[in-house]
Amino acid sequence: MTAFFSIYKGYFRTALAIQFQYRIAMLIWLLGGIIEPLMYLVVWRTVAQQQGGAVGDYAVNDFVVYYIAMMLVNHGTFTWIMWEYDHRIRMGQFSALLLKPIHPIHSDIADNIGYKFLTLTVLGPTAALLAWFFNATWQPDLWTLAAFVPVLFLAFLMRFFWEWTLAMLAFWTTRVDAINQAYFVIVLFFSGRLAPLDLFPQVVQSVAAILPFRWMLAFPVELLLGRLTPGELLIGIGAQLFWLIAGYLSLQLIYRAGIRRYAAFGA
Amino acid sequence: MAESPVIQIDELSKIYTVTEREAGLVAAMRSLVKRKTRDVRAVDGISFSVSEGEIVGFLGPNGAGKTTTLKMLSGLLYPTSGRATVLGFRPWERNRDYLRRMTLVMGQRNQLVWDIPVIDTFELNRAVYRIPEAEYTRTVGVLTELLELAPLLRKPTRNLSLGERMKCEIAAALLHRPWVLFLDEPTIGLDVTMQRRIRQFIAEYNQRTGATVLLTSHYMADVEALCKRVIVIHHGKLLYDGDLSGLADRFAPFKTVEVELQNGAGGRPLDRYGEVLVQSEGRITLRVPKVETATVTGRLLAELDVVDLTVQDPPIEDVIEQVFSQPDGATSHLPGTVADAPFDSQKQ
Incomplete structure (x- = not known):
């Protein structure tokens, strides 16, 4: 355990040093993560105002808080590994990772968390500024705040694994860009990033409930908004654990097959 | 009881399946429906073993299967068939204890993180390989001294020259004091001084630690300086395994005789003494079959006005060239190939 702590410390230090080297790129990425929810916030807020102050059971303020929370939760859980892997394999960089006596996922996790912590220094004040600008009011219960920490952690891990x-x-196709793009559209739709899932037709909500994406994003956001009962919280954590374990097992299985595949066509 | 070898390979093979198609649009469309594939035997049933502390040169032309073999031995590739153990581990299982005891240096893009100072990559490796602090400090000190790294350690990798980067790559690969080193062209692209320094360093590391080294290089100077034993591979097959000095005997059974004549050749036919390789002014270089060397030199001295005469083994580059210029399959008929004497010269 101490050894792992030391390894992660090393990875964090490296990740931060690299991020500092690419400050502008880091800010551009960050800007994307802010603009997208801000856009939806403005659109839905306007729609709610024009419809007499609410859409469904989401009032104007609910939309503001929802998208600010979504911005933070998405920041906490998003990964860029799908773009990175393609490059890593095509350029043969994966070999260097395979030679190390540690699973390559650890450096990716540390890299991801390092970036998140660094950019939180910008994103946190941005969220506060947006809340002030849009006159957001938010009065969470203590238990939802306490539950949010493990829920966000589970959401991060399950999204990371998947x-x-x-x-x-x-490993199997050298052109994964199209697959990545399709995946991001599906996530956008079924995770609650585009719009709160409660506003979708029932059939979409049912499909979203059996897919992993809402448990990655909408679920922690709804928890923060105080929209969940303790029972719904437990069901949500159960779903997160299910998808986490399924993601972990899939990862192990595909990693083994992938390595063999990688090895077969020449590392 | 004989000590068990550090590296043991038996009938190791690697076949790649590659897709291929003819040029042109029609062929491109046809390949959408039916892909044509071809098997390429990169390594074809090779066997050898390497004992602890040996430095073995692994030679062969481009595409001979050297790198594929090194990748199998370092755990990056699964073999198609055959067996291999290194330090008692099956490499492709990538056991962590194995990975902590070996290293593969392959070109210049393995260890160093591009954007951070070299010393930070070293620190990262210290954590990843779980090197105790005291041992790490000592090893960095030794490597810094041997490879003259002091002015480089604080520089980001991307600011280093090719030679500087290679030195740092090698140092990073050795921080965990591996017992087995797979070095794939460790001096490629370096100037002569740097090549010599790396060479000296490898020899010193081997002497200090007793590590086993399997080295590929296109520079014969590397091989001559470091390897008593060489393994030659061509078209994926093992051609020769034995002393470097024996390579010339087996593949190039001739000597080079250089004579300096008082008044030049004077129109006398010299090809009756041997194959004339070079003739300029009064100097002539002849290639003479090894068994006839004594007779030919005697005749030269008796029949011509010889000022100076030297007899040499052909340069190792020429010998290697001779081996590799054999058409596919022809080499198996050469004297002394492994078909004749598989492991006679191996240490056990």
């Missing part, structure tokens, strides 16, 4: 697993499709 996207790392999907990224490994690059």
Whole structure:
């Protein structure tokens, strides 16, 4: 455990040093993560105002809080590994990772968390500024805040495992861009990023409930908004755990097959 | 009881399946429906073993199967068939204890993180390989001294020259003091001084630690300086395994005789002494079958006005060229190939 701590410390230090080297690129990425939810916020807020102050059971303020929370949760859980893997395999960089006596996922996790912590220094004040600008009011219960920490952690891990697993499709095809694009559209739709899932027809909500995406994003956001009962919280955590375990097993299975495949066509 | 070898390979093969198609649009469309594939035997049933502390030169032309073999031995590739153990591990299972005891240096893009100072990559490797602090400090000190790294350690990798980067790559690959080193062209692209320094370093590392080294290089100077034993591979097959000195005997059974004549050749036919390789002014270089060397030199001295005469083994480059210029399959008929004597010269 101490050894892992030391390894992660090393990875964090490297990740931060690299991020500092590419400050502008980091800010551009960050800007994308802010603009997208801000756009939806403005659109839905306007729609709600024009419809007499609400759409469904989402009032104007609910939309504001929803998208600010979505911005933070998405920031906390998003990965860029699917773009990275493709490059990594095509350029043969994966070999260097395979020679190390540690699973390559660890450096990716550390890299991801390092970036998140660094950019939180910009994103946190941005969220506060947006809340002030849009007059957001938010009064969370203590238990939802307490539950949010493990829920966000589970959401991060399950999203990480699944996207790392999907990224490994690059072992089988050298053109994964199209698959990545399709995946991001599906996530956008079924995770609640485009619009709160409660506003979709029932059939979409049912499909979203059996897919992993809402448990990655909408679920932690709804928890923060105080829209969940303790029972719904437990069901959500159960769903997260199910998808986390399924993601972990898929990752192991596909990793093994992927390595063999990688080895077969020449590392 | 004989000590068990560090590297043991038996009938190791690797076949790649590659897709191929003819040029043109029609062929491109046809390949959408039916892909044509072809099997390429990169490594074809090779067997050898390497004992602890040996430095073995692994030679062969481009595409001979050297790198594929090194990748199998370092765990990057699964073999198609055959067996291999290194330090008692099956490499492609990538056991962590194995990965902590070996290293593969392949070109210049393995260890160093591009954007951070070299010393930070070293620190990262210290954590990843779980090197105790005291041992790490000592090893960095030794490597810094041997490879003259002091002015480079604080520079980001991307600011280093090719030679500087290679030195740092090698240092990073050795921080965990591996027992087995697979070095794939460790001096490629370096100037002569740097090549010599790397060479000296490898020899010193081997002497200090007793590590086993399998080295590929296109520079014969590397091989001559470091390897008593060489393994020659061509078209995926093992051609020769034995002493470097024996390579010339087996593949190039001739000597080079250089004579300097008082008044030049004077129109006398010299090809009756041997094959004339070079003739300029009064200097002539002849290639003479090894068994006839004594007779020919005697005749030269008796029949011509010889000022100076030297007899040499052909340069190792020429010998290697001779081996590799054999058409596919022809080499198996050469004297001394492994078909005749598989492991006679191996240490056990």
